[in-house]
Amino acid sequence: MNQFSTDVINLGRTPERFDGLVNTPVFRGSTIVVNSFSEWEEFKRNGGVYRHYGRFGAATAKSFESAISALEGGAGSIVFPSGLSACTHALMACVEANSHVLIADNIYGPTRNFADNILVRMGVSVEYFDSTNLEALTEKINDRTTAVFIESPGSMTFELSDVAAISTISHQYGAKVLVDNSWATPLLFQPLKHGADISIQSVTKYIGGHSDILMGVATANAETYQQLTKTGHLFGETTSLLFLSRNVLP
Numbered sequence: 001m002n003q004f005s006t007d008v009i010n011l012g013r014t015p016e017r018f019d020g021l022v023n024t025p026v027f028r029g030s031t032i033v034v035n036s037f038s039e040w041e042e043f044k045r046n047g048g049v050y051r052h053y054g055r056f057g058a059a060t061a062k063s064f065e066s067a068i069s070a071l072e073g074g075a076g077s078i079v080f081p082s083g084l085s086a087c088t089h090a091l092m093a094c095v096e097a098n099s100h101v102l103i104a105d106n107i108y109g110p111t112r113n114f115a116d117n118i119l120v121r122m123g124v125s126v127e128y129f130d131s132t133n134l135e136a137l138t139e140k141i142n143d144r145t146t147a148v149f150i151e152s153p154g155s156m157t158f159e160l161s162d163v164a165a166i167s168t169i170s171h172q173y174g175a176k177v178l179v180d181n182s183w184a185t186p187l188l189f190q191p192l193k194h195g196a197d198i199s200i201q202s203v204t205k206y207i208g209g210h211s212d213i214l215m216g217v218a219t220a221n222a223e224t225y226q227q228l229t230k231t232g233h234l235f236g237e238t239t240s241l242l243f244l245s246r247n248v249l250p
C-alpha cells in the first residue's frame with residue numbers, strides 16, 4: 001500500500017477528539033451559543049467570521065473538506081447540497097455581468113442547462129468548445145473570458161482533455177479553470193496539480209457510493225479559495241448533516 005492509499009483511509013479522521021471513535025460523528029445544529037460577549041468575541045477571533053452559525057459548517061464538514069482538499073492537492077474545499085450545486089456555485093464565483101465563459105461541449109447536461117438558463121439571463125455570454133482541441137480554445141477565448149469549465153473524462157463520451165495546456169492558455173487571459181472531476185476523482189486525477197483552479201466532485205457518486213445521499217464538494221487552489229467559499233456562503237449554500245459543536249472544533 002502506498003501513502004496515497006493510506007491517506008484515503010485516514011484523512012479527516014481525528015479519533016482523539018471523539019473518545020477514540022474512528023469516524024467523526026455527525027452533529028446537527030444551527031445556532032451556536034456562548035456564555036458571554038467576550039467569549040463570543042474570542043470565538044469569532046479564533047474561528048473567523050464563519051464559525052458562529054451552522055450554515056457555515058463546522059468540524060464534521062471541516063473534517064470532510066480537509067480530507068478532500070488533501071486528496072485534491074488544494075488549499076481548501078467547500079461542501080454543497082448536491083454535485084450540481086457545487087458546479088453552479090463554482091461557476092458563479094468566477095463570473096460577473098458581461099463575462100464570457102467557455103464550457104466544454106461534453107459537460108454534464110445539467111451544468112449546461114444552468115449556463116444556458118441562468119448565466120445567460122444574467123448577461124454572461126456562454127460559448128461551448130471542444131476541449132480536446134486546443135485550437136478551438138485559442139479561437140474562442142478572449143479578454144472577457146473569466147471561466148473555462150471542462151470535464152475530463154467528459155460525461156458519457158469520456159473524452160480526455162489536456163488540463164495543463166488548457167490552464168496555461170486560460171491563465172494568459174486571466175480566466176479561471178474549473179474541472180468537474182466527478183468521473184476520475186482525485187484517486188485517479190488531480191486537476192489542481194495540472195494548473196486548474198477549482199476541482200469539483202459530485203459526492204453523490206463515488207464518494208457516497210450507495211445512492212443514498214446527495215452532496216457536492218469543490219476544492220480550490222490558494223488564489224481561488226476565498227473567491228469560491230465567499231460565493232458559496234453568500235448564496236447560503238450548506239449541508240445540514242455536516243455540523244459539529246464548537247467545543248470540538250480543531
Ligand SMILES: *Cc1c(COP(=O)(O)O)cnc(C)c1O
Pocket residue numbers: 082083084085087108151155180182183202203204205214215216
Ligand atoms: C451526477 C453528476 C453531477 C451532479 O451531481 P448531483 O449530486 O447529482 O447533483 C455533476 N457532474 C457529473 C459528472 C455527474 O456525474
